Structures are given as C-alpha cells and as structure tokens.
Amino acid sequence: MSKKPVEHVHARLDHDEDLSLLHEVSMKTAGVSRLEMCIQCGSCGGSCPSEMDMDHTPRTLFAMLRAGMREEALLSNTPWICVSCYHCVVRCPQNVHITDVMYALKSMAIQEKKYRDSSAPDFSETFVEMVEKYGRSYEFGLATRHYLKHSPLRMIRTAAMGLDMLKKGRLNMKPTTIKGMDQLTAILNKAKEMELAHE
C-alpha cells in the first residue's frame, strides 16, 4: 500500500494533506482496504438498499475520512445502517472493501464512544458477549436482553411471535455451550492482546 497516494497534488494545497485518519481506518480494515483508491464515483451509495436512512452516503463518508473529519465520520449513522449486502463492493470500480471499512468504522466508534444512539453498538456487544460465554450464539438471551434494555414495549408487542417461534421449536430457551470453551477463550484472549498492534 502506498503511504502517500496523492503526493502530486500537494503543490496545489496550501498545507500538507493529512491522510492519517484514512490510513488509520485502512489499517483497521480486514484484508487490503484499498480505501485510498476511492475515486468518488458514487457507485456505492447508488447501489445501497438502505441509503435512504443514512445521514451520509458511503462516498461522502470516504471523502470525510480523506479530509480528516474524525468526529463527523465516527458519529455518522452510515456504518450502523449498512446491511452488509455487498452490493456496493461488487460494483465498486476500485475494489474498495467498502463493507469491511464500515465494520472498521463501527469498531472505532465503539472504542471512542462516538455514537448518537447506543442501541446498535449494544446489540453487537451483547451478541459478542454471548458468543464469548457459550461459543455459540444464543438468540433467546440476546433478544430478551436487548429488548429489555432498549425497547421493552416492543418486547411485549413481539411476545406473540416469540411464543409462536418457541412452540414451533425455533427458539432455544437454553444456550448451547461448546466443549472447547477454554480453548476458545485462550484464542480470543491472545487475539485481544494483539488487537491494538495490528498493521
């Protein structure tokens, strides 16, 4: 990855371009993000099924990262509204790992507590907590805990559907725990140790 992909435009700027935020997000993205290759064509936003609920299109968000607008970019609801459908990814002419950039932005927002509504970050964190406790996801526990905290009224309204799922054997009341929990915990602890130093 080139450290200074736009060196040639420096002459036209009255200050050195600060691409540190762009690079930071790139480093925290899985695979080779190719974020610096974005040509602002807008294919991403034009392909997005949930763009209608985003405060910034992905294209705008990437321009904000390039401009170093840390606060605004991390506070954007865009990564949280991204539905992970990869439409933008297969249409991006520059092969930017757009969906994975959204994941990186979510994790940065959580780390720095930069979000306007805690419902979505809490949901992810509760899911992860369950997986770290049992090794498998535990829908019943996840849904009840999430609804209790964020929308108790909705839990009452969806109770009939939940009961139906239960009757039809589609909801397990008890979590399934894997045998190798110690092994998984050791792996995840080691991974967390290394998390901050990823390059």
Next chain:
Amino acid sequence: MSDYIFYPGCAMESNAKAYYDSLMEIAQPLGINLQEIDDWNCCGATEYVGINLIPAYSLIARNLALAAKTGQKTVLSSCSACYLNLAKADYYMAERPALGKKVNEALAAGNLQYTPGSLDIRHLLDVLINDIGLDTLKAKVVRPLKGLRVAPYTGCMVPRPDYNKRWSDPEHPTELIDVLKAIGAEVVDFPGGTTCCGGHMTQIGPDTAYELIRRLISSAEKSKADIMVTVCPMCQLNVDAYQGETNSHYGTDYEMPIVFFSQLVGLALGFPPEKLGFGSEITSTAKALSRIGMDIPEAALAEGKQHQQEGLPMPPCMRKTAKTPEYKRPCAEEVKA
C-alpha cells in the same frame, strides 16, 4: 458419495431447524456425505467483525483449523452468513499476511493453526449444482412441483462478493433458478432475487428492515409467486417471522410464505412434508402447497403488531412528490393507499 466437512452454524440449531432437518433428509439420496466439524463455534455473524478485528477473525479461523484437522479438503456450509465469513477469513488471511500471521498466533494459544487457502469452502447450493449435478437431481425427482409458482430468493451473501469465483453472477445468479426448474417448479420473474432482507436491522433499526422486507414481498406478489424460496436462515427469519410486524407497520396484508430450497427439493424427492420441517413457518405455506396437492400442517399466522418507534434515529420517510423517486422509503399511509 461425495464427502464434506459440514459447518452448520448456530441458526441451523434454532430458528432454521427446518433447513437442517430437510438437508439431513435429502443429503443421503443425493449422495452428499456430511461429517460435522467437531465442536464448531459461532462464526460471529455480522456482529463480531464490527467490534474487534483480530478476535473476530480468530473466532472464524478456529472452525477452519478444526476442519483442516480432519484431513478432508472441502467444507460445506448451508448458511449464507457462515459461508461468507469462512470464505472471507480464508481469503483475507492470505490477502493480508499480517492478519494471517496474527490469527495464527492467536490460534496457537489453543494449539491450533490454519494455512490460508488449504480448504475449499463451499455453499450447499454450489455443491448441489456443481458436484452432484442437475441431471442427478432430476433423475431422483418422483414428485415434480408442477404448477407451484416460486420466487427464487438467493439473497446477498451467497453470490457476493464471491471470493472463490463460484457463482454465475453477483447480482443475477441463475443457480437457485436452475435447481427449482429441475424439481419441476414454475420459476417467476422475481427482480428481488439478491436484494437485502434487512439482516440484523430487524433488531436495531426496524424501520429500515420493514421497508426492505416490504419491497421483497411486494415484488414477489407482483410476480404472482405462490411462495418465496431462500438458501439463507436470516432471509427466511426476516421475511417469515417479521412479515406480521411489516404488515402492521404499513397496514398491508401480505401473506407470502418463504421456505428453504432444501424443503422443496425434499418434497420433489418424495419425502413427506413433516419430515422436512414444514409447519414450523410463521407465515403459513398451506395455501401455496395445496396448489400441488400437498397437505401441510397449518401454521398459525403471526398476530398483528402495533406500529412502534425505536432504534436508530432515522430521517423522516419520503412523501411522494414529483422530485422524490419511488425507491425512497415511502410513508406508511402511502403504501396502504
């Protein structure tokens, strides 16, 4: 028989039990031999990757390492999200060796290791088409589903981003259509084939989810489909179980059943519906399947739910004017009208 290491994923144990049950029935006659990965763990869905990168990939890689230990080379997954996560981890660990190295350091803490690229990660639909073959499938059909109009819903995560170059097209794949035609169903022209069902938005931003579910069902209705067919537990859950909430939100009265493709394949192979998990759906399949002379245990319809406002802050819905195109999120009363 072709041998596969099977990664079922958490949904197959709970909300997608019909998928699991029907797969277990059809595997034997189709010659698919499944050996489940011993003590597999959750793939992290779309949640873990949004929290911590190295732990998320280590979580996925534990499954790859356990699979590789069996000595078999081909991993079969039936869940779209699990399939994508496994394939993606394998691909990214090779694309960015620093990631691969760190994941392996983490795995070493559990006495495991994984060499990126050493496994072939496949989805059930791909295996059915490319390993078993449509001719074999056709030869096994004893009860063609003639007269059943089916909307083929492949969803997002199977054909996209296609790290292993297995699919015909990322946006208009033909694989599911081919399978449904092979079992004698009438495949309708369904433009929503790979559009999103809303994923986890049903939990954190219901307004977004309802609109995506509405678009899918409305598109299937316009195509005059009797039933939608999916390859993904999440798609089935959202369109089936959240159809009632979507109806209350928009004041619509959709009753579009959605089942797993393995359930229809099972019917065509002659298995009775109760062995294939029929009856566990929230939106009843009884009417659709009566069209092919099948008697399905009647499933109770979800009770209507009230409109609610919670989740992420959203911009207001779009009033239809000369300037607002139709594909923006419409207001509830407009949809009703």
